[in-house]
Amino acid sequence: MALRLGAIVEALGGELQGDAELNIARLAPLQNASPDSLSFLSNPKFLKELASSVAGCVIVSPALREQAAARGAFIVTPDPYLYFARLTQHWKRAHARPDGPRIHPSAVVDPEAVVDPTARIGPLCVVERGARIGAGTVLKSNVTVSEDCQIGARCLVHPGAVIGADGFGLAPDRGTWVKIEQLGAVRIGDDVEIGANTCIDRGALEDTVIEDGVKLDNLIQVGHNVRIGKHTAMAGCSAVAGSAVIGPHCTVGGAGMVLGHLTLAEGVHISAASLVTRSIHKPGQYTGVFPIDDNAAWEKNAATLRQLHGLRDRIKALEKK
Amino acid sequence: MALRLGAIVEALGGELQGDAELNIARLAPLQNASPDSLSFLSNPKFLKELASSVAGCVIVSPALREQAAARGAFIVTPDPYLYFARLTQHWKRAHARPDGPRIHPSAVVDPEAVVDPTARIGPLCVVERGARIGAGTVLKSNVTVSEDCQIGARCLVHPGAVIGADGFGLAPDRGTWVKIEQLGAVRIGDDVEIGANTCIDRGALEDTVIEDGVKLDNLIQVGHNVRIGKHTAMAGCSAVAGSAVIGPHCTVGGAGMVLGHLTLAEGVHISAASLVTRSIHKPGQYTGVFPIDDNAAWEKNAATLRQLHGLRDRIKALEKK
Amino acid sequence: MALRLGAIVEALGGELQGDAELNIARLAPLQNASPDSLSFLSNPKFLKELASSVAGCVIVSPALREQAAARGAFIVTPDPYLYFARLTQHWKRAHARPDGPRIHPSAVVDPEAVVDPTARIGPLCVVERGARIGAGTVLKSNVTVSEDCQIGARCLVHPGAVIGADGFGLAPDRGTWVKIEQLGAVRIGDDVEIGANTCIDRGALEDTVIEDGVKLDNLIQVGHNVRIGKHTAMAGCSAVAGSAVIGPHCTVGGAGMVLGHLTLAEGVHISAASLVTRSIHKPGQYTGVFPIDDNAAWEKNAATLRQLHGLRDRIKALEKK
Numbered sequence: 001m002a003l004r005l006g007a008i009v010e011a012l013g014g015e016l017q018g019d020a021e022l023n024i025a026r027l028a029p030l031q032n033a034s035p036d037s038l039s040f041l042s043n044p045k046f047l048k049e050l051a052s053s054v055a056g057c058v059i060v061s062p063a064l065r066e067q068a069a070a071r072g073a074f075i076v077t078p079d080p081y082l083y084f085a086r087l088t089q090h091w092k093r094a095h096a097r098p099d100g101p102r103i104h105p106s107a108v109v110d111p112e113a114v115v116d117p118t119a120r121i122g123p124l125c126v127v128e129r130g131a132r133i134g135a136g137t138v139l140k141s142n143v144t145v146s147e148d149c150q151i152g153a154r155c156l157v158h159p160g161a162v163i164g165a166d167g168f169g170l171a172p173d174r175g176t177w178v179k180i181e182q183l184g185a186v187r188i189g190d191d192v193e194i195g196a197n198t199c200i201d202r203g204a205l206e207d208t209v210i211e212d213g214v215k216l217d218n219l220i221q222v223g224h225n226v227r228i229g230k231h232t233a234m235a236g237c238s239a240v241a242g243s244a245v246i247g248p249h250c251t252v253g254g255a256g257m258v259l260g261h262l263t264l265a266e267g268v269h270i271s272a273a274s275l276v277t278r279s280i281h282k283p284g285q286y287t288g289v290f291p292i293d294d295n296a297a298w299e300k301n302a303a304t305l306r307q308l309h310g311l312r313d314r315i316k317a318l319e320k321k
Numbered sequence: 322m323a324l325r326l327g328a329i330v331e332a333l334g335g336e337l338q339g340d341a342e343l344n345i346a347r348l349a350p351l352q353n354a355s356p357d358s359l360s361f362l363s364n365p366k367f368l369k370e371l372a373s374s375v376a377g378c379v380i381v382s383p384a385l386r387e388q389a390a391a392r393g394a395f396i397v398t399p400d401p402y403l404y405f406a407r408l409t410q411h412w413k414r415a416h417a418r419p420d421g422p423r424i425h426p427s428a429v430v431d432p433e434a435v436v437d438p439t440a441r442i443g444p445l446c447v448v449e450r451g452a453r454i455g456a457g458t459v460l461k462s463n464v465t466v467s468e469d470c471q472i473g474a475r476c477l478v479h480p481g482a483v484i485g486a487d488g489f490g491l492a493p494d495r496g497t498w499v500k501i502e503q504l505g506a507v508r509i510g511d512d513v514e515i516g517a518n519t520c521i522d523r524g525a526l527e528d529t530v531i532e533d534g535v536k537l538d539n540l541i542q543v544g545h546n547v548r549i550g551k552h553t554a555m556a557g558c559s560a561v562a563g564s565a566v567i568g569p570h571c572t573v574g575g576a577g578m579v580l581g582h583l584t585l586a587e588g589v590h591i592s593a594a595s596l597v598t599r600s601i602h603k604p605g606q607y608t609g610v611f612p613i614d615d616n617a618a619w620e621k622n623a624a625t626l627r628q629l630h631g632l633r634d635r636i637k638a639l640e641k642k
Numbered sequence: 643m644a645l646r647l648g649a650i651v652e653a654l655g656g657e658l659q660g661d662a663e664l665n666i667a668r669l670a671p672l673q674n675a676s677p678d679s680l681s682f683l684s685n686p687k688f689l690k691e692l693a694s695s696v697a698g699c700v701i702v703s704p705a706l707r708e709q710a711a712a713r714g715a716f717i718v719t720p721d722p723y724l725y726f727a728r729l730t731q732h733w734k735r736a737h738a739r740p741d742g743p744r745i746h747p748s749a750v751v752d753p754e755a756v757v758d759p760t761a762r763i764g765p766l767c768v769v770e771r772g773a774r775i776g777a778g779t780v781l782k783s784n785v786t787v788s789e790d791c792q793i794g795a796r797c798l799v800h801p802g803a804v805i806g807a808d809g810f811g812l813a814p815d816r817g818t819w820v821k822i823e824q825l826g827a828v829r830i831g832d833d834v835e836i837g838a839n840t841c842i843d844r845g846a847l848e849d850t851v852i853e854d855g856v857k858l859d860n861l862i863q864v865g866h867n868v869r870i871g872k873h874t875a876m877a878g879c880s881a882v883a884g885s886a887v888i889g890p891h892c893t894v895g896g897a898g899m900v901l902g903h904l905t906l907a908e909g910v911h912i913s914a915a916s917l918v919t920r921s922i923h924k925p926g927q928y929t930g931v932f933p934i935d936d937n938a939a940w941e942k943n944a945a946t947l948r949q950l951h952g953l954r955d956r957i958k959a960l961e962k963k
Contacts, residue, residue, distance in 0.1 A: 085813035088823035108444040123750040126462040141768040144480040158807040159786040165479040165517035168538040171406035181409035196807035196841040199517040199539040217810040218841040221557040236863040273917040275594040288613030292930030300630035309942035429765040447783040465801040486800040486838035489859040492727035502730035520838040520860040542878040596915040609934030612944045621951035
């Protein structure tokens with residue numbers, strides 16, 4: 001299962017300094033590498049690991065050519081992390097085991113669903129009436145794609161994801177709730193990845209839209225009529241409430257949350273565990289998190305925080321004197 | 322598939338001003354409506370959208386009769402949003418496609434479960450021994466209803482929901498954990514909606530109880546022995562820890578969380594992302610969220626927050642002088 | 643289905659004061675017990691419930707011997723809560739109904755997976771190629787165990803859990819994301835419990851590791867290459883981002899979150915809804931939560947919080963005068 005170093009460079013480019021005949025048996029982090037491992041260094045703060053690593057070869061940027069040469073074989077490429085990403089894909093293809101059936105016999109695919117002949121539907125998936133699954137898209141196990149929802153080409157949907165459950169639409173009526181039937185669907189573009197147990201709700205009247213290249217981690221909630229712009233990435237446990245519009249090239253950290261009907265401009269980055277309560281029109285990093293502390297210190301500061309507005313008034317009063 | 326405007330008003334009431342013969346091909350928001358669309362206006366801040374909309378007909382409140390008349394056909398009703406909710410239900414019924422089988426052949430229903438003949442069990446659901454599913458209730462796909470759990474009438478359970486997994490009960494024993502078997506079950510009332518991938522744990526000794534009319538969004542965690550009162554609604558990613566009692570007619574915003582063993586009175590509303598750390602006995606809106614800011618401003622304020630108690634002492638000292 | 647009190651004490655130990663022939667029909671909390679119930683008291687703040695309870699027998703610590711004797715039959719044991727935990731296990735075994743098939747016929751188990759003959763695979767589970775399921779381990783319904791992932795002995799995995807979906811690995815490339823294939827797997831030790839719809843991602847190059855005795859509640863996200871130390875327990879909706887290392891004997895409260903690449907020492911306890919943003923090397927309880935308040939008070943304090951750094955400067959200026 002080993003790959004020749006020369007064959008890797010032929011496939012992925014980069015300048016190899018070292019023995020092209022070396023057989024690479026695995027990809028490994030610098031500190032755990034063995035002489036048959038290929039490693040990479042993308043962050044200069046790991047330079048020390050480079051010097052001590054026994055990896056058979058290391059991928060580095062041009063700036064680190066000398067340090068790498070002092071150690072042994074290396075591949076020079078402008079962006080080692082990107083090279084490494086492509087290498088993992090190459091590696092996976094080279095080691096692929098034979099695929100199972102295109103549509104697993106345990107999957108429940110409605111006869112009125114349209115599944116591209118190159119798509120793969122994993123075990124125990126449900127693809128409902130009117131749903132469309134595009135070319136090369138893979139649904140892993142236990143995925144539900146509900147009525148009339150569309151997934152584009154080359155998407156990857158992880159186990160347990162639910163595409164097209166009803167949005168949470170309720171009208172109050174004398175102390176009870178009357179359901180608003182969700183008549184829209186979900187439209188997902190190309191090259192989208194959707195994490196395990198993530199939920200994307202169908203729209204109320206129009207569709208919920210996930211644009212091309214969006215990457216969603218696990219356990220994410222996307223409400224009805226949300227639009228997520230191209231190449232935006234959201235980390236695990238984050239959420240976007242109904243009708244919010246997230247621009248392209250945004251990121252949302254883990255457990256970050258955007259309230260309903262808000263708009264985030266292109267290039268807005270929300271830190272982990274931060275709640276977005278107003279639209280953000282300017283690119284940048286935004287945060288709202290209570291800093292963690294040992295519990296005793298937190299208790300004191302939190303108690304004082306509940307009197308903060310009063311403290312401000314006392315400062316004002318002192319200033320007047 | 323179009324519905325005659327007159328037929329809609331015959332079914333749902335309201336006062337029609339306009340051509341009862343107009344065929345309505347879709348329901349649409351004001352700004353995206355076409356001449357064969359029926360729209361609604363429930364929030365006066367969208368009055369501008371009303372004037373410019375080309376919708377064939379608009380549902381409005383009596384107060385907006387004049388503005389609506391200036392534009393074209395309209396239906397007057399005291400609560401346009403509620404009317405719209407009922408309209409979506411009417412629309413869905415009118416456009417219903419033939420149902421699949423009552424119990425999908427891929428579902429795994431234990432012979433000792435009791436499923437009402439009018440309930441529907443979707444593909445790849447699991448209904449375990451002793452479970453009871455009431456009249457008219459629908460389980461979508463991949464739902465699990467565990468041993469001895471009960472679901473009432475007219476409930477809707479979305480894909481991936483798990484009713485009756487074990488509560489998280491552990492007794493410490495010299496550095497390890499000893500499992501407390503969860504001997505209770507889950508009892509869910511009538512007219513309850515449960516979102517995709519939401520989890521409701523079974524009780525330790527007695528049952529976890531979800532009362533009539535409760536509405537739970539996606540990815541919600543309800544711990545063991547919780548009781549949620551009638552017509553309470555919880556938004557996505559919220560959570561209630563074990564043995565908490567939530568009163569009727571409460572709301573919990575997205576990612577809001579209630580700690581264990583607490584009580585919330587009737588009519589308590591918890592804002593999104595807020596953590597309830599003490600029982601709340603008075604109705605009202607409650608919030609605890611660090612306000613989001615650009616990251617640099619947040620960093621300064623967060624750093625100062627960690628010294629807040631000290632600042633208070635310094636203010637006190639200044640006041641003494 | 644009742645158990646003789648004497649038989650319980652024979653099985654579990656403890657000193658019985660009372661009629662060994664009493665038949666116990668159920669385990670119940672003190673306040674809802676009946677004369678055929680066995681209850682326990684572990685927290686002295688429920689002493690009042692002890693006095694008024696009509697339970698047939700009560701489990702107490704030696705310190706409460708007198709109060710218990712004043713009421714009726716009792717069992718004395720050094721740790722009543724632990725005794726109660728063991729009792730629930732004994733009760734469950736005694737009342738066990740016949741098991742279903744060892745591997746449910748609806749489960750999809752790859753021929754190249756290795757399932758111990760004493761493990762149980764529930765309905766609609768997926769066990770992929772190369773996965774290993776250890777002795778006595780139980781997968782409930784709709785669980786996915788992905789390629790090459792290992793689960794040890796005596797584990798319990800609740801419905802909808804996903805073991806071994808891809809970690810969230812992406813390299814940026816001119817505004818788009820390039821997937822880093824996740825070539826590692828997940829290794830889970832013995833005696834681990836994994837809650838409903840919880841996700842544990844496979845590693846990028848090496849494995850994600852969950853050590854022996856770890857207990858994970860529902861809807862938890864564990865990122866790639868995380869390591870969780872022995873006997874650590876995490877409550878519902880919590881999360882650990884990629885490459886974080888959680889020590890043994892830690893706890894994380896509900897919706898608590900640990901950012902990527904951090905380290906928590908042994909015996910660190912994170913409060914509910916707190917975000918860990920730096921490594922913690924000292925055991926103890928750590929918290930970072932905005933205290934909840936009525937919304938009006940919160941608004942004032944939150945607004946002032948956004949000027950907190952400026953307030954500090956004003957205090958400094960006052961002090962200089």
